[in-house]
Amino acid sequence: MTQHTQNPLEHPEVQLANGRAYLGSFILSALLMTAGLWLTITHAMSPFAAILATSLLAGVAVIIQGYLLLHMDLSHAQIWHTVAMVLFLPLFVVTIGLTAWMFHGLYERTMIMPPAMSSMSH
Amino acid sequence: MLVHLQGPWNPLLGRLTLQQIPYENPILLGTFIFAAILGVIVLGATTRYGKWGYVWREWLTTVDHKKIGVMYCLVGLVMLFRGFIDALMIRTQQAIAIGPNSPGALGAVHGYLTPFHVGQIYTAHGLIMVVFAATPLLVGIMNIIVPLQIGARDMAYPYLNALGLWLTTAGGALVMLSLFVGNFAHGGWYGFVPYFELPYSPGVGVDYWMWAFQLSVLGTTMGSINLIATIVKMRAPGMTWMRMPIFTWASLSTNLIALTSFPVLMVALGLLGMDRYLGTHFYTAGMGGNLMLYNDLFWIWGHPEVYFLILPAFGMMSEIIPTFSEKTLFGYATMVIASFAIGGVSWGVWLHHFFTMAAAPNVNSFYSITTMLVGIPTGVKVFNWIFTMYRGRVRYELPMLWALLALFLLLVGGMTGMMNAFASNDYMWHNGLFVVAHFHMMVLLIAASVFGAVEYWFPKVFGFKLEQKWGKWFFWFMVLGTGWVFVPMFFLGMAGMTRRLDYIPYTQWAPYLHITLVGMAFYVVAVLFFVAHLYVSLRDREKNRVGADAWGTSRNLEWMTHSPVPAYNFAFIPHVNARDEWAWRKENGIAELHAGDYEDIHMPKNTGIPLFLGLLSMGLAFALVWRIWWLALLCLVLMVALIIIRSFDRDTDTTIPAREVERVERAARDGSSGSVPPAGVLGDAVIATSTVRSGSGGIGGNTTSPRPSWAPRNR
Numbered sequence: 001m002t003q004h005t006q007n008p009l010e011h012p013e014v015q016l017a018n019g020r021a022y023l024g025s026f027i028l029s030a031l032l033m034t035a036g037l038w039l040t041i042t043h044a045m046s047p048f049a050a051i052l053a054t055s056l057l058a059g060v061a062v063i064i065q066g067y068l069l070l071h072m073d074l075s076h077a078q079i080w081h082t083v084a085m086v087l088f089l090p091l092f093v094v095t096i097g098l099t100a101w102m103f104h105g106l107y108e109r110t111m112i113m114p115p116a117m118s119s120m121s122h
Numbered sequence: 123m124l125v126h127l128q129g130p131w132n133p134l135l136g137r138l139t140l141q142q143i144p145y146e147n148p149i150l151l152g153t154f155i156f157a158a159i160l161g162v163i164v165l166g167a168t169t170r171y172g173k174w175g176y177v178w179r180e181w182l183t184t185v186d187h188k189k190i191g192v193m194y195c196l197v198g199l200v201m202l203f204r205g206f207i208d209a210l211m212i213r214t215q216q217a218i219a220i221g222p223n224s225p226g227a228l229g230a231v232h233g234y235l236t237p238f239h240v241g242q243i244y245t246a247h248g249l250i251m252v253v254f255a256a257t258p259l260l261v262g263i264m265n266i267i268v269p270l271q272i273g274a275r276d277m278a279y280p281y282l283n284a285l286g287l288w289l290t291t292a293g294g295a296l297v298m299l300s301l302f303v304g305n306f307a308h309g310g311w312y313g314f315v316p317y318f319e320l321p322y323s324p325g326v327g328v329d330y331w332m333w334a335f336q337l338s339v340l341g342t343t344m345g346s347i348n349l350i351a352t353i354v355k356m357r358a359p360g361m362t363w364m365r366m367p368i369f370t371w372a373s374l375s376t377n378l379i380a381l382t383s384f385p386v387l388m389v390a391l392g393l394l395g396m397d398r399y400l401g402t403h404f405y406t407a408g409m410g411g412n413l414m415l416y417n418d419l420f421w422i423w424g425h426p427e428v429y430f431l432i433l434p435a436f437g438m439m440s441e442i443i444p445t446f447s448e449k450t451l452f453g454y455a456t457m458v459i460a461s462f463a464i465g466g467v468s469w470g471v472w473l474h475h476f477f478t479m480a481a482a483p484n485v486n487s488f489y490s491i492t493t494m495l496v497g498i499p500t501g502v503k504v505f506n507w508i509f510t511m512y513r514g515r516v517r518y519e520l521p522m523l524w525a526l527l528a529l530f531l532l533l534v535g536g537m538t539g540m541m542n543a544f545a546s547n548d549y550m551w552h553n554g555l556f557v558v559a560h561f562h563m564m565v566l567l568i569a570a571s572v573f574g575a576v577e578y579w580f581p582k583v584f585g586f587k588l589e590q591k592w593g594k595w596f597f598w599f600m601v602l603g604t605g606w607v608f609v610p611m612f613f614l615g616m617a618g619m620t621r622r623l624d625y626i627p628y629t630q631w632a633p634y635l636h637i638t639l640v641g642m643a644f645y646v647v648a649v650l651f652f653v654a655h656l657y658v659s660l661r662d663r664e665k666n667r668v669g670a671d672a673w674g675t676s677r678n679l680e681w682m683t684h685s686p687v688p689a690y691n692f693a694f695i696p697h698v699n700a701r702d703e704w705a706w707r708k709e710n711g712i713a714e715l716h717a718g719d720y721e722d723i724h725m726p727k728n729t730g731i732p733l734f735l736g737l738l739s740m741g742l743a744f745a746l747v748w749r750i751w752w753l754a755l756l757c758l759v760l761m762v763a764l765i766i767i768r769s770f771d772r773d774t775d776t777t778i779p780a781r782e783v784e785r786v787e788r789a790a791r792d793g794s795s796g797s798v799p800p801a802g803v804l805g806d807a808v809i810a811t812s813t814v815r816s817g818s819g820g821i822g823g824n825t826t827s828p829r830p831s832w833a834p835r836n837r
Contacts, residue, residue, distance in 0.1 A: 080354065087378075088382075091382055091469060094469050094470055095386075095422055095469065098470065098473070098488075099418055099422075101485060102418065102473060102481050102482075102485050103414070103418075104482075105481055105482025105484070105485050106414060106479065106480060106481050106482070106485075108482070109480045109481075109482070110414075110480050
């Protein structure tokens, strides 16, 4: 059997709790989201560039939250969480990406929309 | 009520009325009488022989991975039988209802089953065989064998393990219940939208299908988390990744697939549930719904699921073939890579299930190519198995026969799979019998591997071998049945016959359909031989008792402990020195088990909570099917309460004292099975023996070597 303890406070995962990291993560995430919101509502960039920029901001937010909130690092207690996250990423890209690609071609063939709804076909 | 329901509803019983009991249908009435008599016999015998305490203590509340595995296999076997009866009815109907002049009976114009009934049967057949027969059988075998192969004392989360079992069982029981209360979905096992939406399928059939499916998804996801954590964290010291047995590798790959794909199905079914219960429009034809999204989500699970089923089967073949070729597995590293390559590719092929949906040509081409890529790692595996047998001392005992049948079926299924990989071909035979015959080759491959695995590991779990004579009759009649059913089915597919027909308009197809019925007769005989096989094996079990190493030439850690395995698996956690540790130890003459200096063993304690959670989840699903809101709420509240109560329970572990371990080990070593007292702490009476008994010990069967099981083997 693996090491076992009845006191939850002694679990290494629980010991990672850190108020400053949580606060830092909150402030940084709020700043990044505000930046994304600002980019979107002011139309400061072309639509495509705005999508890229907000995606980038979201990616940075994910990394910050993963590290500061979920404590994903390479320590003994956490490495498998990090590995699971890293392995999940290509899967996410494959499933969502291929689905989007398929629907893009499919809409053009089967769901010809009236002009007002044509935004759904892209 | 958030959606418009057709038919009556009242607050007490929801949609449930007396008219929902199909007592006017003689087939279902007969089934009910059969099930009731069987139930009375089982319950009566348990009461008569005063076994309720035993059943409760040793089975219903157990968290022992081996017993949970055995129960998974029993559930799988019962559901396999049900699925087989469904298949028998489909094939009989199709052999009768051919042409306008074919006779009709029992209310059917042609054949003896109405279209509505045929629809339910093929839907139930598909769902049961994939989710409630194959999956529990494979999960059960992984549950039993993986901890033994890695030298662990139990799974990482024994409580979760029991919960997974009881949720899966609840799902299976719900499918069975739909036979006698209400009806089942009748549009195919993987569902169609918007046909499965409430306006088009207003009955309870789709709800039964959806909630049963959902329960099994939940159970399997939990099982996969457990197996992954067990393999990653609980390997014996010295067992590096590249010393792991190949079946454990296959289990790891398969459970990674399960963990990542089953939640997608949960979402797909959840969205359908929201459409049916809350009136949302995820899959409706209008109102912003997307019909194709269901197909996409379902098969994002559906194709990885195929490899979830096939990889453990490959793992089983990879264990059986080296043992009965008396050689190490050829190309271990490539086998590992191939398992993960198949797992990896499995996430990129799902669209080949709906090539004809009108996706863009480049999309279809992409999925055609990825589908063909699956052939490369699979081909690697096939060649590895062949090279393992090449120049080996091949023994054609039952497990090996099944493994060879699986290999043959893989070739047929794989080649026809390559034909299906062409999108252009699919435009000709999508939803046709060619596809049906192809995937039956693959699932029969899984069935053959499972039968092989059961023959192979049965002595490890129960301490005696299954007899060979009736087993071989069973095997050969399964071969006959497979040939006679599915070769004509390939031809029918070529001729353009589509799947799920309740009436066949073309009389030219009659000879082929009649030949498949002959094949079904062979299958029926095979089932009888299977029963005889089990009966004779049980009757002659004393004669067929074996030692730790039942086959004499096995290679992995599971063969290092007693047969049957004590509750704690290993008195001492073994230190692993090599790949194929047991074979290595035999070769180096250190196969004797360590005796003495036993220590206390820390084990999880039995609990009835998973069983109650399973029962309550079944109650919840039943209440949701019939929309009995008070019952649903009650079950949900009780489930949450039980989970909270359990979380405060500190008395979850127990310790097997060293003297108890010593007593069990000594009894096992002495081989005096008749006088061994029960282990008492956990598990059954341990009738383990590592010694060789005259006429059977450690070798038995047709083994060519007369040496005892632990003797170093001269290669």
